Amino acid sequence: MxxxxxxxxxxxxxxxxxxxxxxxxxxxxxxxxxxxxxxxxxxxxxxxxxxxxxxxxxxxPTDLLSAPVIRQTLNAALKTLPLNIYQQLPSTNQTAKKAAADNLATPQVFIADQQTAGYGRYGRTFVSPEQKGIYLSLLLQPTQPLADVGLLTTAVATAVFRAIKDTTGIEVDIKWVNDLYYQGKKICGILSEAITDFESQQISHLVIGIGLNFAASATIPTALQAKVGALFQGQPPLTRNQLIGAILNQFFDLFQTYQNGAFLTEYRAHSLLLGHQVSLQQGQQTVMGTVTDINNNGELVLTTATGPQTFSSGEVTKVNF
Missing domain, CATH: 1.10.10.10 (Winged helix-like DNA-binding domain superfamily/Winged helix DNA-binding domain)
Known part of the structure; x- marks a missing residue:
């Protein structure tokens, strides 16, 4: 230091x-x-x-991203957690992947004030303006076989939900599997990526990326403004450092036990989809049905014209409210 x-x-x-x-x-x-x-x-x-x-x-207090400031908010067990902060990166997930290739000790946290090539699912661009968002990636090394990476993604969404609620009192909505919504607009996306060891063909590392629109930005493209929002439109009542600390506390607390799925009761209670008709895109196939459950594996259960179907992956492209 x-x-x-x-x-x-x-x-x-x-x-x-x-x-x-x-x-x-x-x-x-x-x-x-x-x-x-x-x-x-x-x-x-x-x-x-x-x-x-x-x-x-x-x-x-300021909104300048700072490892010492974040560390002050962390639980005792996380005080030595490596926090790598950058003014600008192409992508925090890509930086975490490089750290894995370099055999950097885990866990590690990578945070950027701005991303120039941020991305989400299916390689879609994630607009990441400076000083307006939380762009954070966790590099982890599993200590036991992963039952379901999808279940982990739902756990991360729950951890972010809890952090926002605990620090601001705001309860956001969760869209299966990896998005958080507030006031009808997407404010956060989560991307979990697994790194496989070439020789063993086993998962050697996990990279979990969290992109959260913290404060409203005038640089969001016009085409996205109807769909993309922010947690705060005016002056935020807390700093990004405080919310980052809360997210890390919640994540590492939940990560210890996420495989038992106990958090899913809370996840379901704040689901944006349960009880609604949706269109689900899975590869080249589009499936329409009513969301009747998110099961104990974090999978989406749809009642379709041919009966109940369960999906562990896919993207909900339309919701009928």
């Missing part, structure tokens, strides 16, 4: 107090001049640090 990060961490640990240069220097084992230089470097990087004569320095 750099001197700047150590200094910032000290300020974060006592957010309501001013800490003098002398206090900070004693705790870090550096001179007051070195403290002053570190403070200036943090300000240059975009941090808001209040300076009060004869009292010292105090951190003020």
């Amino acid at each position: 750099s001197t700047q990060e150590k200094l910032l961490t000290l300020l974060l640990e006592q957010p309501t107090k001013y800490l003098s240069g002398e206090q900070l220097g004693q705790q870090l084992g550096i001179s007051r001049t070195a403290v002053w230089k570190a403070i200036q470097a943090l300000k240059t990087a975009g941090y808001q640090l209040e300076t009060k004569p004869h009292q010292g320095y105090r951190y003020r």
Whole structure:
């Protein structure tokens, strides 16, 4: 950890107090001049640090993405979780895949302020403007065989749902399998990708990407504005750092037990599809029916003209409300 990060961490640990240069220097084992230089470097990087004569320095929350700030919100078991933050990346999922190829230790978290080549299911472009979204990928190494990657994706959606509710009080809707909606518009997509070991043909790593439109952006293409929304239209009441921390806490808590499917009761309760007629695209086939259940494997159950059918994959392209 750099001197700047150590200094910032000290300020974060006592957010309501001013800490003098002398206090900070004693705790870090550096001179007051070195403290002053570190403070200036943090300000240059975009941090808001209040300076009060004869009292010292105090951190003020900003929306600047920051590993030390996120770490302060994490549960004790996650305090050492590697958080890799970038101003810009082509794609956090692609960066996580490269880390897997390089045998980087897991778990790892990759976060970008902006993506220039973000993508979702079927390779579709995910517009990722700077300072407006949460673009986050988790790199994991399974410790046991995966029963169903689809069940994991529904668990991630539930974790994000819980994080939003706990931090904002907002209850979003979940569209099977990987989308979150708010006020009738999509605000979040989740993409789970498995990496297979060439020799064993077993899944060696998992990459879970979360793209969430945190604040409204004027750069969203006109063609998407009727379908794509954001969690907040005005000034957000919390920072992205706070919501990222909540998402990570919820995810790692749920990841321990997701295979038992207990979370699906909550998932169903906030389903956008249950009880509605839908069109499901699976490959070249379109299936129409009424969604009667999301079963304990996270699969979609449709009642069609020929009877009940169960789907573990596919995309709901139309919903009749």
